[in-house]
Amino acid sequence: MRKSFSFIKNTLINIWFGIKTSFLASKKYFLLKCLVLLSTTFIPLTTIWLWQEILNGVVAGSTKAVFILLIVYLAFKLLTYLLAHYDIYIRMRYVNALTMYIENVMIDKTSRVDLAFFDSAKMGDKVRITRSNFEIMGSVAWLVFNIFSAIINVIATFVIVTTINPWIGILTILFLIPFFIYDNKHTNYMWEMEEAQTRDDRKKDYYNNAFYDNNIQFEIKLNKLTDFFLGRYKEIWQRLYKKRTKAGILHTLRISFFLLLNFLSELLMLLFSVQGVIAKEIGIGNLQYNISMVARLREQSIELIKNVNWLMVNNVRLKSLQEFIAMKPEYEQCGKRIPSSNPRIEFCDVYFRYPNCEDYVLKNCSFVIEPHERIALVGQNGSGKSTIIKLMFRFYDPEKGMIKLDGIDIKEYDIYAVRRVFGVLFQDYVTYCLPLREIIALSDFVNRFDDGKLQKVSDISGVTEIIKDWPDGFDSVLGRYYADNGKDLSGGQWQLVGLARAYFRDNEFMILDEPSAALDPIFEDRIFAQLYDLSKGKNAVIISHRLSNTTLADKILVLDDGHIVERGSHFDLLKQNGKYAYWFNLQASKYV
Numbered sequence: 073m074r075k076s077f078s079f080i081k082n083t084l085i086n087i088w089f090g091i092k093t094s095f096l097a098s099k100k101y102f103l104l105k106c107l108v109l110l111s112t113t114f115i116p117l118t119t120i121w122l123w124q125e126i127l128n129g130v131v132a133g134s135t136k137a138v139f140i141l142l143i144v145y146l147a148f149k150l151l152t153y154l155l156a157h158y159d160i161y162i163r164m165r166y167v168n169a170l171t172m173y174i175e176n177v178m179i180d181k182t183s184r185v186d187l188a189f190f191d192s193a194k195m196g197d198k199v200r201i202t203r204s205n206f207e208i209m210g211s212v213a214w215l216v217f218n219i220f221s222a223i224i225n226v227i228a229t230f231v232i233v234t235t236i237n238p239w240i241g242i243l244t245i246l247f248l249i250p251f252f253i254y255d256n257k258h259t260n261y262m263w264e265m266e267e268a269q270t271r272d273d274r275k276k277d278y279y280n281n282a283f284y285d286n287n288i289q290f291e292i293k294l295n296k297l298t299d300f301f302l303g304r305y306k307e308i309w310q311r312l313y314k315k316r317t318k319a320g321i322l323h324t325l326r327i328s329f330f331l332l333l334n335f336l337s338e339l340l341m342l343l344f345s346v347q348g349v350i351a352k353e354i355g356i357g358n359l360q361y362n363i364s365m366v367a368r369l370r371e372q373s374i375e376l377i378k379n380v381n382w383l384m385v386n387n388v389r390l391k392s393l394q395e396f397i398a399m400k401p402e403y404e405q406c407g408k409r410i411p412s413s414n415p416r417i418e419f420c421d422v423y424f425r426y427p428n429c430e431d432y433v434l435k436n437c438s439f440v441i442e443p444h445e446r447i448a449l450v451g452q453n454g455s456g457k458s459t460i461i462k463l464m465f466r467f468y469d470p471e472k473g474m475i476k477l478d479g480i481d482i483k484e485y486d487i488y489a490v491r492r493v494f495g496v497l498f499q500d501y502v503t504y505c506l507p508l509r510e511i512i513a514l515s516d517f518v519n520r521f522d523d524g525k526l527q528k529v530s531d532i533s534g535v536t537e538i539i540k541d542w543p544d545g546f547d548s549v550l551g552r553y554y555a556d557n558g559k560d561l562s563g564g565q566w567q568l569v570g571l572a573r574a575y576f577r578d579n580e581f582m583i584l585d586e587p588s589a590a591l592d593p594i595f596e597d598r599i600f601a602q603l604y605d606l607s608k609g610k611n612a613v614i615i616s617h618r619l620s621n622t623t624l625a626d627k628i629l630v631l632d633d634g635h636i637v638e639r640g641s642h643f644d645l646l647k648q649n650g651k652y653a654y655w656f657n658l659q660a661s662k663y664v
């Protein structure tokens with residue numbers, strides 16, 4: 073009882089959500105649709121009534137009345153036809169407006185939610201379900217419209233039929249109950265099957281898309297893998313197809329039984345009306361009218377049942393869409409303070425683990441970066457170096473402990489102002505399909521036409537050498553996603569472009585997270601030498617595996633087991649003869 077109450081409550085909330093969203097998406101088309109809906113509800117009833125009067129007039133031989141009625145009848149028919157076309161047009165415009173609206177809401181949300189959101193599988197599912205709900209929203213708006221129209225129709229025709237014969241009215245509704253129960257089960261079954269097959273569907277798409285992916289196509293040709301990918305694709309396709317066909321056939325058979333049962337009411341009305349005609353109580357027009365009304369009652373009730381069942385099934389999807397829209401980014405709840413351009417950064421006993429992960433990445437992690445200090449952060453793979461950078465950007469917040477900027481909790485600062493303090497090159501480079509000018513200037517987009525500045529950062533980062541033979545220079549498009557003659561870059565070259573972007577923002581505080589991963593040693597040395605040079609009197613954090621790159625830093629922090637185990641200059645640390653000295657000597661021995 074309680075369960076069904078909350079189910080009804082959810083359904084009503086969803087209906088309200090559907091209507092509200094539809095209205096907000098486009099007030100104009102929403103109102104137009106309501107107008108068309110009202111007309112398409114009442115015009116058919118009027119035309120059925122007109123037809124009754126025409127037939128009765130013909131039997132009674134009143135030519136003039138019949139002629140006038142026929143003209144009105146034809147006018148109504150024409151109107152119905154025009155409205156049906158107009159309805160299709162409105163629907164098209166309306167669904168466009170709705171998709172645009174929801175897509176905007178989604179993009180706005182995803183651009184504001186915390187990065188942590190994307191780390192969690194559960195949240196990932198939510199985004200997936202929500203994205204697949206774009207079309208659902210469109211159809212929910214329509215479902216709600218259809219349900220309203222069907223309710224008005226059912227009530228109107230039920231009243232008309234019961235005034236003709238109360239028993240037939242009641243029986244028509246009773247005959248529909250088994251259909252309602254069956255349809256509810258069937259709709260649920262189809263939805264469950266769709267859900268259960270999502271993974272297989274995605275797998276099928278994966279094998280299919282492999283043929284259109286440049287890199288995989290390369291391997292397919294190299295290893296003659298066509299049969300392998302096609303075989304997998306066909307196998308899944310057949311499995312899905314078999315199950316769906318079976319469900320389809322069974323449904324057709326079962327539904328015929330219910331249609332026969334529902335047809336009984338029309339049969340009853342036919343017997344009842346024929347009797348009336350024979351007894352001369354009603355005219356032939358009334359006979360036609362009575363049967364049409366029962367038929368309409370039946371059709372509209374079926375429409376109502378189908379739409380209501382479908383709406384109930386969509387509850388789950390709509391709920392996730394609503395939850396997504398209602399979500400509040402946690403980390404973006406920040407203060408208004410604006411940090412200085414090279415603040416003193418302090419990690420105080422920071423504990424951190426990624427969302428839904430058990431193990432702490434940082435434990436009791438404390439260190440200070442003084443203004444105008446160049447820091448090197450070293451540690452083994454996975455020791456948490458990149459994580460420290462992400463915390464400085466407030467992509468995540470510590471679970472315990474505090475990060476301070478100039479002695480004040482980082483949460484008291486405006487989050488975007490904090491992020492603007494640093495010029496950064498992250499470890500994982502990102503490729504874009506855009507003109508080079510825009511790719512470099514993404515960090516400070518208003519200055520994208522400042523060719524002098526573009527040239528300066530390209531010289532520093534080594535991009536100038538990549539583009540020296542490109543006729544279009546900074547206006548060359550990189551990547552081939554939409555550009556036939558887009559330029560392809562190697563991984564190392566992409567990183568140089570990323571470095572140019574990091575410098576383009578003119579920050580006092582530079583962070584480079586393993587920029588050397590995809591670079592050749594000559595470029596690597598050059599980049600680090602340049603960075604030390606450029607950041608004199610400024611701040612820098614450098615993360616590198618090659619410890620020869622870190623020797624020049626003012627302070628080296630050695631990260632192990634989630635916290636800083638050694639700190640000091642290169643020579644201090646060699647003297648300490650601890651972890652750093654061991655790693656350094658190990659690497660140095662390879663170059664002897």
Ligand SMILES: Nc1ncnc2c1ncn2[C@@H]1O[C@H](COP(=O)(O)OP(=O)(O)O)[C@@H](O)[C@H]1O
Binds near residue numbers: 426452459
């Ligand atoms: N988004 C994430 N979700 C869960 N675990 C993560 C995530 N990013 C990194 N980790 C884990 O956190 C640890 C530290 O990662 P990271 O800071 O990237 O190491 P480093 O940069 O020192 O190589 C690793 O064990 C890594 O697997």
Ligand SMILES: [Mg+2]
Binds near residue numbers: 457458459499585586
């Ligand atoms: Mg890293």
